[in-house]
Amino acid sequence: MSDSGMEFKSSPGFTVGVELELQILNSRDYNLGRDAADLLAMLGKMQHPGAVKPEITESMVEINSSIHRNHDAVLSELRQIRDAMAQAAERLNVCIAGGGSHPFHKWSERRIYPTERFKQILNLYGYLAKQFTVFGQHVHLGVPNGDEALYLAHMLSRYVPHFIALSASSPFQQGEDTSYQSSRLNTVSAFPLSGQLPFVQSWEEFTIYFNKMRGYGVVGSMKDFYWDIRPKPEYGTVEIRVFDTPLTVERAAQLAAYAQSLARYLLTERPCAPSREVYALYNHNRFQACRYGLEGTLVDAYSQRHIGLREDVLDTLRLVARHAGELGNGAALGQLAAEVEAGASDAGWLRETYRRYNSLNDVARLQSDLWMGRAARNS
Amino acid sequence: MTHLDFLPQFPFPANPLALFGLLLLAGLIGGELVKRALHLPRITGYVLMGMLLGASGFGLLDDKLIAEAWIFVDIALGLVLFELGRRLDVTWLKKDRWLLATGVLESALSFAFIYFALVYFDVKPLYAAVAAAIGVSTSPAVVMLVAQELRAEGQVTERALNLVAINSVIAFVLMTMLLSGVHHEYRAGWITVALHPAYMLAGSLGLGYAACMLALLLARWLGKSAERHLVLLLALIAVTVGAARMLDLSVLLALLSLGVMARNLDRRHDLMAVDTGRIGQLFFVVLFVVGGASLQLSEMAAGGALALVYILARFAGKSIGVLSLTCFSGVRAGSAGLLCIALTPMSSTALAMVQGTADLYPEFGAKLSAIVLSAVLILELLGPLAVQFALKQAGETGEEDRR
Secondary structure, three states, rough: HHHHHHHHOOOOOOEEEEEEEEEEEEEEOEOOOOHHHHHHHHHHHOOOEEEEEEOOOOOEEEOOOOOOOOOHHHHHHHHHHHHHHHHHHHOOEEEEEOOOOOOOOOOHHHOOOHHHHHHHHHHHHHHHHHHOOOOEEEEEOOOOOOHHHHHHHHHHHHOOOHHHHHHOOEEEEEEOOOOOOOOOOOOHOOOOOOOOOOOOOHHHHHHHHHHHHOOOOOOHHHHHEOEEEEEEEOOEEEEEEEEEEOOOOOHHHHHHHHHHHHHHHHHHOOOOOHHHHHHHHHHHHHHHHHHHHOOOEEEEEOOOEEEEEHHHHHHHHOOHHHHHHHHHHHHHHHHHHHHHHHHOOHHHHHHHHHHHHHHHHHHHHHHHHHHHHOOOOOO | OOOOOOOOOOOOOHHHHHHHHHHHHHHHHHHHHHHHHHOOOOOHHHHHHHHHHHHOOOOOOOHHHHHHHHHHHHHHHHHHHHHHHHHHHHHHHHHHHHHHHHHHHHHHHHHHHHHHHHOOOOOOHHHHHHHHHHOOOOOHHHHHHHHHOOOOOOOOHHHHHHHHHHHHHHHHHHHHHHHHHHHHOOOHHHHHHHHHHHHHHHHHHHHHHHHHHHHHHHHHHHHOHHHHHHHHHHHHHHHHHHHHOOOOOHHHHHHHHHHHHHHOOOOOOOOOOOOOHHHHHHHHHHHHHHHHHHOHHHHHHHHHHHHHHHHHHHHHHHHHOOOOHHHHOOOOOOHHHHHHHHHOOOOEEEHHHHHHHHHOOOHHHHHHHHHHHHHHHHHHHHHHHHHHHHHHHHOOOOOOOOO
16 A cells, blocks of 8 residues: 555545444343344345444444434434344344443354454454454544544544543443443453554644554554544544444434534634643543543543533533534434433443343343334433 | 171162263263264264164163163253243244244145155055154254254354244144044044044143243242242253153143243243253253164164155255245345255154154054154264254354354
C-alpha cells in the first residue's frame, strides 16, 4: 500500500452511520450459539437495508447501517435490519441479543469464524481472540477532511466517559457480576494496539506516524489499531468504538444522535483546542465510567474540576441542544436526558433482572426479548 | 461346619453394583482403545467391547447378566429420551414448518421403502410392517452422544436431533398401531386388540404429563438453582422410567413426552436447562456395552442379505425425504446431505422395541429379530461413524476448524 491508501475521503458534513455487534444465542439455555454462518446465509437471501457481516467468533454478527443525516433515519433503518434478522433467527431457532457481554458464556468454548483475517488474529493474539467475544457499537461521524477528523477525534476524547456510561451494558462476564457497569472495555484494553491515537494535529503528521508504524511492521492497515476513537480515511469518518452495544435499537440510535450532535457542536463552534491534558486524565476518567457508569466522577482537563458524570452528561446535552435541534435530533436527546435523569441504564436493568430471576439464563433470554422488540423495558 | 464357612461359595452371587462397575470399566477401556488406535467414536468402542464380552465373543455376558444390567440401560434410555424430548421445540416447528414436514416425510418414506422391499422379498406383510416401523426411528442415543462427545452445535446438529425426535415419536405410534395387528395375528380377544394400544399411548403420555407437571411445580418451589434442578430431573426421570415399567407402559414414549412437555409447557421458564449429560455419561457407557453384548453375530447368517436390503431401503427412504424438503428450510447448501448421513444410526431403542413385542409373543419376537437385529448390528457399528462424519463435515464440532 502506498500513501494514496491513506488519502482521506471527504464526507458530507455531519452524517452518521452505526455498526452494532450482536449476540447469537441458542434458544435452549440462551448460551451463545455458533450459527453465524447459517444466519448470514439466510439473511443473504432476504431483502433488508444496510449490511450484515461476520465477526471474530461464530457467536457474533455485525450489522451496519447506511449513511444517515439524523436520528429518525438511523432508528428506522436499524429497526428494519433488526426485524429481518429476527425473522431469519426464528427460522433457525436462535435468538439475537444486544448488550456488551454475554452474561455467562465461557470464552474457551468459542470458535473463530473461519476467514483468513480472523484466523490470523487467533494466531497472533491467542486466547485474547476468543475473549474478544464482546459486543460493541461503533458510530461513524462524517467529516470533510483529515485535519477536521483529527480535531474531532481529539475533542471527542474528552467525552469518551459519556459514551461509556450511556451505553454500559456488560456488568456480567463468564457467569460473574464484575462490579463494573461496562466490563467489556477491560477485554479490549488487553490488546497491545488499543488505547488512544497519537497527539498529532494534521493529517499529514498522522500519515507520517502511520507510515512509520507500518514501516516497523507493527501494523498492516488502520484496522490493526484498536483505538477507542480512530479516523477512518476510506470512509471519510471518525469512528467512536467505546460504546457497548446497548440492549435496544432505540438506545443505539439515541447514542448515535448524541455523538452526531456533539460532533456538529464541536466542528461548528470550535469551543477550544485539543489538549494533552485530556490524555493525561484519559485513563482515570475512562475507568470511572467503566466502573461506576453515570455515578462516576471525571476530572475535566479544561476546567480542572471534578464533576459527576451524570451532571456532566446533562450539561453537555444542554450545550449541544441547538445543534441537536438543527439536525432533527432534538426529541431523541430529550428522551435520552430524561432517562439519564431518571437513572435508567442498561447495566442497571441487567442487574435488576438478575436480582428478580436469580438466573443468568433468564437474563440472557430477556435481553434477547428486549432486543428483538418482543418486550418493553420497564425500568 | 468347617473352619472356612465364612468364605463365599463359588460361583459368587451376581452383584449388580459390581456388574455396573465392570461394564463401565470394560466400556471405558474399549472406547479409549478404539479412539486411540482407530480414531473412531468411543461409542463404537463400547459396542465392540460389549460384543467381545457377549454372546458373539467370549460369552461372559449372558442373558442373565444382561437382564441384571437392564436397570442401568433403562436409566440411560430415560436420560437420552428426556434430553431428546427437550430438544424438540414446538415453537421452532411452527416457525419452520418445513422441518416438521421433513421429519414426517422421511419417516413415511423410510417406512414405505422398507415395507415394500421386505414384502418384495417374501416377508409376511405384518412382519415387514413391524420391521419397517422400527426402521423409521433413528437411534436417539447414538446421535445425542456423538454430538455430546464432539461438543457439536449448530444447524445440522439441532435439526438432526429434532428429526430424530420426530421419527422416534412416529415410529412409536406406528408400532403401537401395529400392535393391534400382532394381537390379532395371535388371536387375542378384540378387547385386547383395541384397548392395549390405546392404554399404551394414553397411559405413557399421561405419565409423561404427570411427571412434567410435578417437575414444573417443584422447580418453581425450589427456585433457580442448577444443582437442585439436576437432582430433581434425575429423580423424576428415574421415577418415570420405573413407573412405566411397573404399569407396562412405554418407557420410550413416557420419557420422550416428559422431555417435550418440560420444554414446551414451561411457559414461565421455571425449569432450568441443566445438563444431565455429565451424570448420564456413566449410564451411556453401560447402555452401549450391554447393547453390544446382546447383538448376535449368528443372526447375521439368518438376516444377512435381507438386512442389507433393509438398510439400503431405509437409507433411501430417509434420504429422499430429507433431500426433497430440507432446502425449503433455508439452511446452507450441503446441510441436507449431511442430515441424511446423520440419520443412519439404529440401536438400543430398536432393541427395546423388539424386546417389548418379544415379551408378549416370544415367537413373533424371534422372527422379527432375524431381520431387524442384523441390521441393527451393522448400523450400531457404522452409525456413530456416520454421525461423526456428518457433524465434522458440517463444521459444528467444538474443535477449532483447522482447514
